[in-house]
Amino acid sequence: xxxxxxxxxxxxxxxxxxxxxxxxxxxxxxxxxxxxxxxxxxxxxxxxxxxxxxxxxxxxxxxxxxxxxxxxxxxxxxxxxxxxxxxxxxxxxxxxxxxxxxxxxxxxxxxxxxxxxxxxxxxxxxxxxxxxxxxxxxxxxxxxxxxxxxxxxxxxxxxxxxxxxxxxxxxxxxxxxxxxxxxxxxxxxxxxxxxxxxxxxxxxxxxxxxxxxxxxxxxxxxxxxxxxxxxxxxxxxxxxxxxxxxxxxxxxxxxxxx
Numbered sequence: 001x002x003x004x005x006x007x008x009x010x011x012x013x014x015x016x017x018x019x020x021x022x023x024x025x026x027x028x029x030x031x032x033x034x035x036x037x038x039x040x041x042x043x044x045x046x047x048x049x050x051x052x053x054x055x056x057x058x059x060x061x062x063x064x065x066x067x068x069x070x071x072x073x074x075x076x077x078x079x080x081x082x083x084x085x086x087x088x089x090x091x092x093x094x095x096x097x098x099x100x101x102x103x104x105x106x107x108x109x110x111x112x113x114x115x116x117x118x119x120x121x122x123x124x125x126x127x128x129x130x131x132x133x134x135x136x137x138x139x140x141x142x143x144x145x146x147x148x149x150x151x152x153x154x155x156x157x158x159x160x161x162x163x164x165x166x167x168x169x170x171x172x173x174x175x176x177x178x179x180x181x182x183x184x185x186x187x188x189x190x191x192x193x194x195x196x197x198x199x200x201x202x203x204x205x206x207x208x209x210x211x212x213x214x215x216x217x218x219x220x221x222x223x224x225x226x227x228x229x230x231x232x233x234x235x236x237x238x239x240x241x242x243x244x245x246x247x248x249x250x251x252x253x254x255x256x257x258x
Contacts, residue, residue, distance in 0.1 A: 001120070001176060001194045002075040003029050004206035009213070010037030011151040017043035017066065019058060019076070021050075039110040043050075049100035050086045052255060059107035070112045071213040074101035074155070077118040081144035088211065090254065093144070097151035102158055103255040116170035117162060118212045120227065121155035123175040123232055128153050130238070135254060154247060156225050156234060161244035163223030172212050172220060176205035203239040 006016045010033045020026035023046050045061050048052040058249040063071065073132060077097050090099060093104045105117055129146070130153040131139075137147060155173050162171035177200045211225055224231035 001202045001205045001209070002073070003032065004202040005073065005075070005209045005213075006033045006042070007036035008203075008206055008210045010034075010040065010042060012210075012214075014038075014070075015040070015043070017045065017062065017081075019045050019047050021046065021048040021054075049096040050078075050092055052088050052095075052100065052103060052151050055100045055103050056107065059104055062108060062153040063111060066111070068115075069108060070115045072105060072108060072112060072115070072117045073209060073213065074105065074117065074122070075209070076101070077120065077244070079144060079148045083142040083147075090184075091147060093147040093151045094135050094137075094154065097148070098154035098158065098249060099254050101155070105158075105162070106252075107238045107253070109169070112166075113168050116172065116213065117157050117159070118209060119171075119173040119207065121152045121173045121175060122149075123225070123227065124153050124156065124234060124238070125149055126235070128238065130154055130157070130243070130247070132243065132250040153238065154251075156239060157247045158251070159225070159246040160223045160239065160241070161248045164241070164244075165248070167222070170217050170220060170222055172223070173225045174209055174212055175225060175232060176200070177227065238242055 005234070006018055006029070009016050016037070018026060018029050026044055026046055030042055030044050043065065045058050047058040049055060078093060080092045086095045088090055088095060101119060105112070119149065128149040130150045135154075137150065140146075159171045159173040162169065166213055208226070208228060212220065216234060220226075221231050225234055226232065
């Protein structure tokens with residue numbers, strides 16, 4: 001979906017910087033985005049969001065090469081069916097899907113003034129949970145789906161709190177729908193994403209992301225979760241201002257940003 005969105009941005013004449021952790025796949029993505037942009041060369045940086053050092057290096061590169069950043073699309077995502085620890089000591093899903101996005105946004109905050117942040121999330125399920133005091137889920141029996149859902153809850157709460165703390169940046173979260181992607185390629189879920197009928201194509205889901213990135217700011221609600229149209233009202237018991245503030249503080253501590 002991220003690649004499809006990058007192609008759509010490039011086709012519209014926007015300058016795009018691609019980020020990927022696999023060098024071969026990133027090079028292939030650069031070729032596709034270049035073609036979509038009629039030969040315009042996209043920027044590209046190899047970075048693994050399971051490593052904070054890579055995120056910091058990415059931010060340094062963007063700050064040195066991009067005098068203005070209109071949109072930061074926090075779209076990287078992963079699903080781990082077994083508990084994995086990153087080199088930074090965090091559960092892999094929460095670091096790759098939330099903490100690294102949080103860190104990157106913090107590091108680019110000044111350059112994003114007047115711009116917007118779009119966090120790719122999902123519409124959290126009824127049983128989704130997130131305890132800001134236990135981001136790594138150490139006090140719970142591990143479930144890959146539950147860990148993924150928790151990280152997606154964090155994406156929405158991050159946008160909510162960023163809207164309050166950074167009113168000069170439009171912060172949004174996106175439910176792209178059920179998309180035919182390869183996010184579950186290393187798990188049994190790959191069959192779900194490959195063969196389930198009626199899933200959205202990456203191009204269709206990407207159009208939702210591009211809409212949030214380009215629609216007039218007056219048509220959007222800061223801090224909201226969007227799907228295909230109007231804002232989605234998430235579970236009010238889970239998505240509270242108090243929990244969003246607690247998550248922000250816990251995330252600052254986790255990435256060592258004050």
